[in-house]
Amino acid sequence: MKKKNNSERSDFFDKVYEVVARIPYGRVTTYGAIAEFCGVKSAARTVGWALNGAKETGLPCHRVVNRFGALTGKQHFGAPELMRDLLKSEGVEFDSDNNVIMKEYLWHPDED
DNA sequence: ACATTGACCTACA
């Protein structure tokens, strides 16, 4: 808490993993929401990077979508249809644009 | 060591 050279820096990633792991079943959240919960709302990009390693850590990164509900990171799952299938398997519905219905399934970290 | 990119979002002109 005194030095923010190496400890707090990794804390951001750590928080991201924590929030993603807290996403309820059949719910989705946005990068901005996670970044905001981490304290830096403008660091949505960094959240994406965190998820890059998150898939290797075993976190449900498929429940994280952009603010439009579009599965922007589906390409990173190795199988673009996998992400959509996983969400559908959890009961999440999509609209005509292949986007998650945020209005119904959007979840916020502070909501839990 | 510097510059660029990357699963994004908000603000200003």
Next chain:
DNA sequence: TTGTAGGCCAATG
């Protein structure tokens, strides 16, 4: 209203 620019943290070339 649409378009452009900036910002955030980390990894890679």
